Amino acid sequence: MSKSIRTAPRRGLGLSLLAAVVALAFGSSACATDITGAGSSFVYPVISKWSAGYAEKTGNHVNYQSIGSGGGIAQIKAGTVDFGASDMPLDEATLAKFGLGQFPDVIGGIVPAFNVQGVAPGKLVLDGATLADIYLGKIVHWNDPAIARLNPGLKLPDAKITVVHRSDGSGTTFNFSDYLSKVSAEWKSKVGEGTAVNWPTGIGGKGNEGVSAYIKQIPNSLGYVEYAYALQNHIGYALMKNAAGKVVKPMTASFQAAAATADWAHAKNFNLLMTNAPGADAWPITATSWVIMYKQPKNEANTKVAFDFFKWAYEHGQEQARSLDYVPLPDSLVQQIENYWKTEYKQ
Amino acid sequence: MSSIPATTEPVDVDRRSRTDARHDALFRLLLKACALLVLAALLGAALSTLWGGREVLFGHGLHFLASDAWNPVTDDYGALAPIFGTLVTSLIALVLAVPTSFGIALFLTEIAPAWLRGPVATAIELLASIPSIIYGMWGLFVFVPFMSRIEPALNDTLGRIPLVGKLFQGPPIGLGLLTAGIVLAVMILPFICSVMREVFRTVPTRLKESSYALGSTTWEVVWDIVLPYTRSAVIGGIFLGLGRALGETMAVTFVLGNSYNITSSLLMPGTSISSSIANEFNEAVGTHRSALIALGFLLFVVTFVVLLIARLMLRRLARREGN
Numbered sequence: 293m294s295k296s297i298r299t300a301p302r303r304g305l306g307l308s309l310l311a312a313v314v315a316l317a318f319g320s321s322a323c324a325t326d327i328t329g330a331g332s333s334f335v336y337p338v339i340s341k342w343s344a345g346y347a348e349k350t351g352n353h354v355n356y357q358s359i360g361s362g363g364g365i366a367q368i369k370a371g372t373v374d375f376g377a378s379d380m381p382l383d384e385a386t387l388a389k390f391g392l393g394q395f396p397d398v399i400g401g402i403v404p405a406f407n408v409q410g411v412a413p414g415k416l417v418l419d420g421a422t423l424a425d426i427y428l429g430k431i432v433h434w435n436d437p438a439i440a441r442l443n444p445g446l447k448l449p450d451a452k453i454t455v456v457h458r459s460d461g462s463g464t465t466f467n468f469s470d471y472l473s474k475v476s477a478e479w480k481s482k483v484g485e486g487t488a489v490n491w492p493t494g495i496g497g498k499g500n501e502g503v504s505a506y507i508k509q510i511p512n513s514l515g516y517v518e519y520a521y522a523l524q525n526h527i528g529y530a531l532m533k534n535a536a537g538k539v540v541k542p543m544t545a546s547f548q549a550a551a552a553t554a555d556w557a558h559a560k561n562f563n564l565l566m567t568n569a570p571g572a573d574a575w576p577i578t579a580t581s582w583v584i585m586y587k588q589p590k591n592e593a594n595t596k597v598a599f600d601f602f603k604w605a606y607e608h609g610q611e612q613a614r615s616l617d618y619v620p621l622p623d624s625l626v627q628q629i630e631n632y633w634k635t636e637y638k639q
Numbered sequence: 640m641s642s643i644p645a646t647t648e649p650v651d652v653d654r655r656s657r658t659d660a661r662h663d664a665l666f667r668l669l670l671k672a673c674a675l676l677v678l679a680a681l682l683g684a685a686l687s688t689l690w691g692g693r694e695v696l697f698g699h700g701l702h703f704l705a706s707d708a709w710n711p712v713t714d715d716y717g718a719l720a721p722i723f724g725t726l727v728t729s730l731i732a733l734v735l736a737v738p739t740s741f742g743i744a745l746f747l748t749e750i751a752p753a754w755l756r757g758p759v760a761t762a763i764e765l766l767a768s769i770p771s772i773i774y775g776m777w778g779l780f781v782f783v784p785f786m787s788r789i790e791p792a793l794n795d796t797l798g799r800i801p802l803v804g805k806l807f808q809g810p811p812i813g814l815g816l817l818t819a820g821i822v823l824a825v826m827i828l829p830f831i832c833s834v835m836r837e838v839f840r841t842v843p844t845r846l847k848e849s850s851y852a853l854g855s856t857t858w859e860v861v862w863d864i865v866l867p868y869t870r871s872a873v874i875g876g877i878f879l880g881l882g883r884a885l886g887e888t889m890a891v892t893f894v895l896g897n898s899y900n901i902t903s904s905l906l907m908p909g910t911s912i913s914s915s916i917a918n919e920f921n922e923a924v925g926t927h928r929s930a931l932i933a934l935g936f937l938l939f940v941v942t943f944v945v946l947l948i949a950r951l952m953l954r955r956l957a958r959r960e961g962n
Contacts (some may be wrong), residue, residue: 461918492711495814495897505780509813
C-alpha cells in the first residue's frame with residue numbers, strides 16, 4: 293500500500309513529461325516540414341547556407357548530407373531522400389527508367405593552379421591543348437615552347453612540372469577531364485572522362501584541400517582546384533584561352549558567361565556540361581551540379597517544400613552563394629528551369 | 640551457525656550445488672557466445688567483402704590479381720599496384736621501426752637509470768594513442784617539406800650506389816613510398832616498443848646476472864639471453880605492428896601520392912589498398928565499387944597470409960629450440 297502511494301506521483305510526472313514531449317513533437321511537425329537531400333559534396337557548403345537562411349524564413353529545414361554524387365544518385369533511386377544532387381547529369385534512359393528529372397542548382401569554376409617561383413597569380417596563360425599535353429605527360433618542362441608561346445615576356449624556369457590531380461572520385465575531376473576530352477583528341481582516346489580516371493602522370497591529393505596543399509608545398513607544380521579553394525589558399529591560378537580564342541580570367545562574370553552561352557535550350561533535361569562553352573567571355577572549365585527529383589512525387593508535402601526551397605535559393609540565395617565563391621545561375625537559365633518544372637513535374 | 644537445525648543442511652547443499660551447476664553452465668554458454676561472436680564478425684566481414692567484390696573477383700578473375708591497370712573510365716581494374724604499395728610501405732616501416740624499438744626497449748629495461756624509465760615509457764605509450772589523422776597532417780605539413788629538401792641529397796648519395804641506387808632516384812617532391820614508410824614507422828614504433836619492453840622485463844634477473852658473472856658484455860646478455868628468452872613474444876609484437884601498418888589508411892593517403900604506379904624508386908608516388916578505398920569509395924558506382932570492395936577482401940587475405948607466416952615462423956623456431 294505504502295509502495296503504491298510512493299510511486300503514484302512519480303508516474304504522474306512521467307506521464308505529463310511524455311505528454312509534453314508528444315505535444316512538442318506534433319506541434320513542430322504541424323508547422324514545419326523537414327526534407328532531406330543527399331549527394332554531391334561540391335554543393336554541400338552552399339546548400340547548408342541556403343538551408344539556414346530558408347529555415348529562418350519559413351521554419352522548414354533542409355537536411356543535406358554530403359555523401360558524394362554516386363551516393364546521392366543511389367539514395368534518390370532508392371527513394372530514401374527527397375532530392376539527390378550529382379555533379380554528373382543522369383542520361384535520358386536512367387531518368388526515364390526511374391521517372392526522375394534534373395536541373396542545375398549553382399555554378400562553380402575550376403581553375404588551373406600553379407606554384408612557380410616568380411610567376412604571380414593570374415600571370416600565367418594556358419590553353420586547353422597545352423593543359424591536356426601537360427596532363428598527358430607530353431609537356432614536362434615549364435619552359436616548353438608550347439607554354440612559352442602563350443606567355444611571351446614571362447620568364448619560366450627550366451624545371452620539371454609536377455602534375456597534381458585529385459586522388460578521390462569527384463565532380464571536379466569529371467568536369468576537368470571532360471574539358472580535356474573536348475579540346476584534345478588524344479586525351480579523349482587515351483584517358484577519357486570520369487569522376488576518377490587513369491591518370492597518365494602526376495600525384496594525387498585527396499579533395500580540393502589535398503590538391504591545394506600539394507600545390508602550395510611542391511615547387512613547380514600544376515593542378516586544378518575549385519575556384520574558391522584557389523582564392524582562399526592564395527594559390528596562383530592561371531588564365532585560360534577559351535573556345536572563342538580569347539584569354540579570360542576566372543571570375544563570377546566569366547563563369548556566368550559560360551552558363552549563359554551554353555546551349556541549354558537544346559539540352560534535354562539540362563543534360564549538358566558547360567565546359568568549353570562558346571561565349572567570347574566564357575570561362576572554359578565551368579561546372580554545375582544537378583538536383584535530381586522524382587517527376588511523380590513520392591511524398592507530396594516534402595516535394596513541394598523542396599521546390600519551394602530551390603525557388604527561394606534562385607531568388608534570394610544569390611548573395612549567400614557569392615559569399616562562398618559560388619556563382620548563382622544567370623536569370624535566363626533560372627527561367628528555363630522554372631519552365632521545366634511546370635512542364636515536367638507534377639506539382 | 641549452531642542455531643540452524645542440522646537436518647536441513649543436506650537439502651540446502653544439494654539445492655545449492657544444483658543452482659551452482661546451472662549457473663556454471665549458463666556462464667560457460669555466455670563465454671562461448673562471446674567467443675563465437677568474434678568468429679562470426681570476422682567471417683561475416685570476410686564473406687560480405689567477398690560478396691560485394693564478386694563481380695570483379697569472379698568476373699575478372701586472375702586479371703584482377705595480375706594486372707597493374709586501374710582505369711575507372713573503361714572499368715579495367717587490377718590490384719597489383721595497391722598491393723605493391725601496401726607491402727612496400729609496410730616493409731619500409733618494419734625495417735625502420737623494429738631496430739629502433741628494439742633499441743628503445745633495451746635502453747629502458749637494461750641501461751636507463753630508474754628515474755628515466757617511467758617518463759620515457761609513458762611518452763611512448765602516449766605516442767601510440769595519437770590518432771592517425773594527426774600523423775597524416777604532421778606528415779603532410781611538416782615531414783613532406785622536410786623530405787623534399789633532403790631528397791636531392793638522397794639522389795646524389797644513395798642514388799649513385801649501383802643496384803640499390805635505383806631505389807633512391809626520383810623527383811624531389813617529398814611524397815612517395817619512402818615518406819609513407821617512414822611515417823608508418825613512427826606510427827607502429829610505440830606498439831612494437833611497448834610489447835618488447837614488457838616482455839624484456841619478464842626475463843628472470845638471475846639468468847642475466849649469471850651471464851654477467853661469466854663475463855658477458857651487455858650486448859652478449861641481450862643477444863644470447865634476453866632475446867632467446869622472449870623471442871616468440873617479440874615476434875608477436877612485430878607482427879602486431881605490421882598488422883597496423885598494412886591497414887593504416889589516413890596517414891598513408893596524405894603522404895603516399897595516390898598514384899597507381901609500380902616503380903623501382905622509393906621516391907615515386909604510389910598507392911595502397913586502404914588508401915585507394917578511402918579515396919575512391921565515395922564516388923564509386925557499379926564495377927568500380929565492386930573493385931574497391933574486392934580490394935578490401937584482398938587486404939583481408941594479405942593480412943591473413945602475413946599472420947600465417949608469423950605463426951609458421953614461430954612454430955619453426957619452437958621446433959628448433961626443441962620445445
